Amino acid sequence: MTVTPTVYDVAERSGVSIATVSRVYRTPDSVRASTRERVLAAARELGYVPSGNARGLASRSTGVLGLCFPDYADPAADTDDDDAAMLYSDQIIRGMERAARRHGYALLIAASLQGGPESLVAKVAGRVDGFAVLARTVPTEELEVISRRRPVVMLAGPREGTDSLDHLDHIEVANEDGQRELTRHLLADHGIRRPAYIGMIEESPDVEARFRGFLDACRDAGVEVAGEPAVRVGMMTQAEGARAAALLCERPGERPDAFVFANDQMAVGALRELERRGLRVPEDAVVTGFDGIPLSRLVRPALTTVRQPMVRMGEEATDLLVQRLSGRYTGAPVSRMLPVSVVRRASCGCAEGRTQS
């Protein structure tokens, strides 16, 4: 009772060798039924629980897949409303878990935060057979090292061109296409002429791709805009979104007739800020987001946005990892791009309705 029982204890108690105890758990059919029962009984009496660690060590595999994502807890998102606070990393978790389950794997999830030589990824990497990482969650260099040792799939954030991460499998969404289509809608169907794009200071491939889509649509429609986002925020949170909106309202010159945000969180923050200023959305200015988080449809006016297939992304990531692990696939790094869909809601002037996808 004081120490945890091991195979030795079970073996002794049931009068067999430790190898047999092991077999009872790994290949039950290779042990005579009566023996098996005896072992199982002893195990039960002792309260024996096989050590996953010892197993993993001896067999060099864990039956666990991992997921690392950024510690992106937008403080303002801490509503008492659980649904609204659901971020998209939660959707990815769902997707991965479902798929992992189908393949008989469990899922280890961890958000980054700490420092030291003992970083998060390392911790996860050391306990799983393979894992997925949300882009920019961990230093590239570290990923590079780890990915030499076990399958890693990168989620979002296009593969770095000439970079060392080129041998990673990679799944992204059609950021550019989505933002282009959304912008075109604004320009063509709502007569927008002075759209302002709100991006991020830090270079994020996803955000840059979205911005390119925005520029594309503007150019195609003959709408003149700067080659740079109107504002670049530090973090894409609600607070920063509100700040950006305020900034754009107070900036000299004509106020933009559309606030095109690089993500939903910021757009939601802007919605509040504009309301505070007595501006009506979409009458006085249109607001759009990107991601399609649950909150986007709960706010008023409901947010027009581009929905990313997060759950699907998680599933694809898992499938890819499983393929790699099973050795069924050893080809060149895969780079998959998932389609997105524009969700037209009230914040751009479209009525709420079944227009959604």
Add this chain to the structure above:
Amino acid sequence: MTVTPTVYDVAERSGVSIATVSRVYRTPDSVRASTRERVLAAARELGYVPSGNARGLASRSTGVLGLCFPDYADPAADTDDDDAAMLYSDQIIRGMERAARRHGYALLIAASLQGGPESLVAKVAGRVDGFAVLARTVPTEELEVISRRRPVVMLAGPREGTDSLDHLDHIEVANEDGQRELTRHLLADHGIRRPAYIGMIEESPDVEARFRGFLDACRDAGVEVAGEPAVRVGMMTQAEGARAAALLCERPGERPDAFVFANDQMAVGALRELERRGLRVPEDAVVTGFDGIPLSRLVRPALTTVRQPMVRMGEEATDLLVQRLSGRYTGAPVSRMLPVSVVRRASCGCAEGRTQS
């Protein structure tokens, strides 16, 4: 490049002993800076990733907490709408992950399915320091064995009275109170006189508690109802909910003026079935659910329900586990009951609005 590098490789390459390599990762300060750098450099060059398994084995702890939940994928919930498909186990995952992160733990999640001596829990149990289980996910007996070896907290489903699981920590929600209050609302504010309760065949402590609350409220209001649920379904899915509604509509005698379901999933199914039959909700009959899943507010009419604080439940579970693990708390089994809140929406006749909680 062919095999994974180990401490030995790193030690050799950096001219130190394996003990020092280990120290660099576990207690960096106990190693001279220059030595540390040398080791780290070698590790980087080699692509060294510490084995979580070996670590766990040697140190008898993993830094991982676990969560087991039922493979409860309601097929009908498989909308192409990710948000709507979000079940409450997902909320618990969120809560646990957040809390685990705060305490420096990662989270291992796994849904049940398989069989054999090698069950799910065992797998999880063997790889974590402690874990939570959604009630009735795993055989009581198995839990009993495992819980002798490491902290386990049971989620929902009240502790078994005289049963062997009495030494488990336990967190549940106020099922009875919630259902009582909701029912009272129906009776007192909406003049319901012939409410029908839809429960489950299999004995579930939670569902039974809810039913008791229902009976209580009826008795208090002087409304006569049978001492048994009007219908008991096999699984609490949308399909079964629809079937139950159909059954109650076709059953001889007066149609119920309120369908009180034991969970949201069923209620949603019923909503569709009633609509199909040309019955208006809430005018012709009132419908209520239980849980407060995201879908409940997306359906039309929006579902009046009892919201369970799922995220909070996950957090409490984690906190409890961490306390137990840190040895800070070794007292008697804790049994915590979390309050719920009635969410009045359109399906009971209350207008949609800020009446929500």
Add this chain to the structure above:
DNA sequence: CTGAAAGCGCTAACAG
């Protein structure tokens, strides 16, 4: 501050 040595609990050939 660093090294040597002894396991942690299990799996995996290899023999019987």
Add this chain to the structure above:
DNA sequence: CTGTTAGCGCTTTCAG
């Protein structure tokens, strides 16, 4: 079908 025998890669005293 079952037992023997080596490790798997790391942590951890205990000495230096």
